[in-house]
Amino acid sequence: MGYRLSKIYTRTGDQGETGLADGRRVAKDHPRIEAIGEVDMLNSQLGLLIAELVEQQSMWPALGELLEVLEPCQHRLFDLGGELAMPEYQALQDSDIEVLEQAIDRWNEEVGPLKEFILPGGSRLLAQAHVCRSQARTAERRCQQLNALEPLRGTGLAYLNRLSDLLFVGSRLIGKRMHIGEILWRAAERR
Template sequence: MGYRLSKIYTRTGDDGQTGLADGRRVNKSHPRIEAIGALDEFNSQLGLLLAELEEQQSQAPKLEEIITVLAPCQHRLFDLGGELAMPEYQALQADEITRIEQAIDAWNVQVGPLKEFILPGGSRLIAQAHVCRSSARLAERRCQALHSSEALRPEVLGYINRISDLLFVAARLIAQYQERSEIHWQAAEKPL
């Protein structure tokens, strides 16, 4: 494969615009660029979670199962960014949504029903899974904002919605594998 980037800086964005793959120039604040940026940020957070999962795997070998499910998501998020940069490009397929739903269903059985609201925390890994979940929700909101003016494929919207659910259940499973208690939300006491 040839070089994808021969030069990292081009100076073409100094005026507040950036180029899409089809040659169009748009403002860096354009909803499409906002969505691409949110996906990139989410993918970076997911990369951090995966690195930390790998580091903790020796203490909790079952974490490999979570790595196996989440690692392909980084590649699909990159595909999704590609779709947003090249609207005619369609890399994300419905079977990837099905793969995620199957993991959610299996993990949800394993962790059991949720009886209380839970807060991010309990361990660094659990908290990072929740950072990823909230980052996924931000990316979803950015994609929905773009969708309100330029239609996105249902697979794009379904995938970004489902992956945040996957990360929520992954956080609960990490707690189980690390033998950590989930932190249950406690309502503020009502004044007397």
């Protein structure tokens, strides 16, 4: 593979615009750039979650399955970023969504039905899974905002939606496999 970036800074963005892969220049706060940025943030947060899982895996080998499912998600998010930067480019497939759905079904069967609302926390690892889940929702909202202006393929939107579901169920699975109880939400007392 050749060099992707021969020079890191170009100075072409100093005036508040950036270039898309198709040569167009848009404002750095354009909805397309916002969507790309939120997908990038999700990928970065997911990288932190994966690093935490790797650290814990020696003590908790059952976390390996989560790594097997989540590591490819970073690559698919990079693909989605490519689709956003190059609207004619299509990388994500329905089969990518099916992989997530199969893992969700498998993991959800193990953790059982949700009877109460749960709060993010219990451990740094669990909290990071929830940070990723909420970041997936933010990325999805930014992509939906872009979609309202410039229609996107539904595959990327569905992928983000399913990924947030996967991360929610994944957080519950991490807790179960590490024997960390869920923190149940307690409503404020009525006065």
